[in-house]
Amino acid sequence: MPMLPECSAPATTTAIMRCMDQTQTRIIELLREVHLLAIKEVERLNLRISELENEHRQPTRMPMPRPAVDLAPPSHTKPTEMLNERQVAEYLNMSLGSLRKWRLFRKGPNFVKLGRAIRYRRTDVETWLSSCPGPG
Numbered sequence: 001m002p003m004l005p006e007c008s009a010p011a012t013t014t015a016i017m018r019c020m021d022q023t024q025t026r027i028i029e030l031l032r033e034v035h036l037l038a039i040k041e042v043e044r045l046n047l048r049i050s051e052l053e054n055e056h057r058q059p060t061r062m063p064m065p066r067p068a069v070d071l072a073p074p075s076h077t078k079p080t081e082m083l084n085e086r087q088v089a090e091y092l093n094m095s096l097g098s099l100r101k102w103r104l105f106r107k108g109p110n111f112v113k114l115g116r117a118i119r120y121r122r123t124d125v126e127t128w129l130s131s132c133p134g135p136g
Contacts, residue, residue, distance in 0.1 A: 082120065083121075084118070085099055085100070088109070109124050109125045110124040111124075
């Protein structure tokens, strides 16, 4: 009677079943070990990501109360007047997130990037706003 390579029992039906059970049990154990290793690795990577994020995070400052800004264009407004994203969001009565999403998908008004700062020309915002379809 032939011998099974993993088991020392002869190759009978019950021996094959017993050997299969041992093999399946070992496979399950190995899968559990791999699963635990993967979870530990994900946790390690998440910790590293948070460390890197904290390294580049600037210290939080208490927000200073800002004076109210009249965004209605006065008659002597310069054509190169620049607005930051908060001013544009207030002017359009939109959320800052919407404005950023438009910028990401190149949908909203034209913007200028000065280093890390995002600025909008007032004329670009007004031109874009007048080109938007509206009621009436």
